[in-house]
Amino acid sequence: MAKTEDPKGGIFKRILDxxxxxxxxxxxxxxxxxxxIVVVLLLSWIFSGVSxxxxxxxxxxxxxxxxxxxxxxxxxxxxxRIFTSMVNVFATFPPLGLVLVVMLGIGVxxxxxxxxxxxxxxxxxxxxxxxxxxxVVAGMVSxxxxxxxxxxxxxxxxALFMGMGRHPLAGIAAAFAGVSGGFGANFxxxxxxxxxxxxxxxxxxxxxxxxxVNPLSNYYLMAASVxxxxxxxxxxxxxxxxxxxxxxxxxxxxxxxxxxNDVKPHERKALNWALLSILVVIAxxxxxxxxxxxxxxxxxxxxxxxxxxxxxxxxxxxxxxxIFFVGGLVYGIVSxxxxxxxxVSDMTAKSMSTMGLYIVIAFVAAQFVAYFNWSxxxxxxxxxxxxxxxxxxxxxxxxxxxxxxxxxLVNLIMGSASAKWALLAxxxxxxxxxxxxxxxxxxxxxxxxxxxxxxxxxxLPYFPLVIVFAQKYDKTAGIGTLISMMLxxxxxxxxxxxxxxxxxxxxxxxxxxxxxxxYEPDSTRPEALQIIEEKAVIDEELPENTVxxxxxx
Numbered sequence: 001m002a003k004t005e006d007p008k009g010g011i012f013k014r015i016l017d018x019x020x021x022x023x024x025x026x027x028x029x030x031x032x033x034x035x036x037i038v039v040v041l042l043l044s045w046i047f048s049g050v051s052x053x054x055x056x057x058x059x060x061x062x063x064x065x066x067x068x069x070x071x072x073x074x075x076x077x078x079x080x081r082i083f084t085s086m087v088n089v090f091a092t093f094p095p096l097g098l099v100l101v102v103m104l105g106i107g108v109x110x111x112x113x114x115x116x117x118x119x120x121x122x123x124x125x126x127x128x129x130x131x132x133x134x135x136v137v138a139g140m141v142s143x144x145x146x147x148x149x150x151x152x153x154x155x156x157x158x159a160l161f162m163g164m165g166r167h168p169l170a171g172i173a174a175a176f177a178g179v180s181g182g183f184g185a186n187f188x189x190x191x192x193x194x195x196x197x198x199x200x201x202x203x204x205x206x207x208x209x210x211x212x213v214n215p216l217s218n219y220y221l222m223a224a225s226v227x228x229x230x231x232x233x234x235x236x237x238x239x240x241x242x243x244x245x246x247x248x249x250x251x252x253x254x255x256x257x258x259x260x261n262d263v264k265p266h267e268r269k270a271l272n273w274a275l276l277s278i279l280v281v282i283a284x285x286x287x288x289x290x291x292x293x294x295x296x297x298x299x300x301x302x303x304x305x306x307x308x309x310x311x312x313x314x315x316x317x318x319x320x321x322x323i324f325f326v327g328g329l330v331y332g333i334v335s336x337x338x339x340x341x342x343x344v345s346d347m348t349a350k351s352m353s354t355m356g357l358y359i360v361i362a363f364v365a366a367q368f369v370a371y372f373n374w375s376x377x378x379x380x381x382x383x384x385x386x387x388x389x390x391x392x393x394x395x396x397x398x399x400x401x402x403x404x405x406x407x408x409l410v411n412l413i414m415g416s417a418s419a420k421w422a423l424l425a426x427x428x429x430x431x432x433x434x435x436x437x438x439x440x441x442x443x444x445x446x447x448x449x450x451x452x453x454x455x456x457x458x459x460l461p462y463f464p465l466v467i468v469f470a471q472k473y474d475k476t477a478g479i480g481t482l483i484s485m486m487l488x489x490x491x492x493x494x495x496x497x498x499x500x501x502x503x504x505x506x507x508x509x510x511x512x513x514x515x516x517x518x519y520e521p522d523s524t525r526p527e528a529l530q531i532i533e534e535k536a537v538i539d540e541e542l543p544e545n546t547v548x549x550x551x552x553x
Contacts, residue, residue, distance in 0.1 A: 019484040033364040041073050044375040048072035052380050068379050093366035098317050102151045105324030107351020112332035117267045136233035139178020140185045149179040150462040155469050167248040168473040174237045177489040180454040184447040185225035199421045203429035204439040217440040219512035232492040240488045270335035277330040361464040400445045407449025412457045438519040440511050452493035455486040
């Protein structure tokens, strides 16, 4: 056990210890996902035919009612689909390819010694009191590179903490908190911005057919959230996680030396050449991205007024692979840790050999995610939850706060940000527009709720990967270990971001570029005004935007 016991721990520490004990009594991730597969199959059979009206259809929407129906996966057709799709479901599981490709490059950089030396240099240059904050903020910024932060930054956080003589699991927790718990908060625009806006706009068109949503309509709020989340994550790491973990005692062949920060002359020389090669790669990428007709620029986007950066965003994982591979290769050649091409092959093979457990977990997790989506159970749970929230009768800011909580709870059972928003947007965007709130406000509320609970659900596709990283330093680490470490971050981020959101609305600051707080129907579009005027009548006669539950015989 890498954690020391503290009999004087407070009540919060005792609660976290209980969470860890209970969580670690759960089956191993492979077994857990296998059990969940069986549960999903049985639930799809038990609730077969149960349906809800798809949000945005039926009632006064002018669109014929469509139903989301629970699909029975234990029928002949369902079983055939399971068996015929099993290989493809595994091969196309999004985290799998990303993790393996990046790890090929990291394997070379790691086994040549480049990463270890670079981290020692970093530790020696950056004040220790800024490292934790830097890791959390870097985790949030890493969302520019899609999900690559999970693969790159989390193990680096562990290595940094270990190099400083601190518990590596605390470094994993800080990085995971930034990458996943701070999801959406960023100084830079990401692919998430246009993707979320693409669902918000059609939902707003239910009320106002001419309403448009700027992809950067939440940018100011999300950028301002970065330092706040960084401070909250740093406080939790230093005041709760590090004291609770205690002193780290390495297991097995791990070497733990606080005095290992000295960099030898030949290592520094090799690192300088490696950094130069990385800068060359970055410069070549810039040449392909900066010009409007660059190799990694797409077609002209009328919304942004420039050529799309989508090809660049979609290429970030291969770019990261090349950066690590080239940097590691140059470092190895200069430092003589690489003598021939066989050494390079062996290094990539060693990197892949450490991913064996993750590949097994990914296979089972991919099947579970696919079956859960096919069954429509998650979609129906999301609609039912939002329907219950509407039935409570909340209005205004209390409704926004309740919606944030609902979004965070739905996030525990549905991992995809776009899938959840596709279901929730047609319900809550029109509802809050009728209360005078702009669609951009509802979108921002969703993005907050869709972030801090990421780090608590084993159903997050990268959750098993983080456990694998943790087990490198503590072989007893399990689901409970990770959840007990991340629970304080989730609570802190919720406490920090929800009040900030409320104050932002109260002051009336714009949420982003073309990101208003309040919705005012355009007098030149009488259909929007008519809907507002008729709302009271509709509410009195029949709340038709309430979800209707039916059973298909």
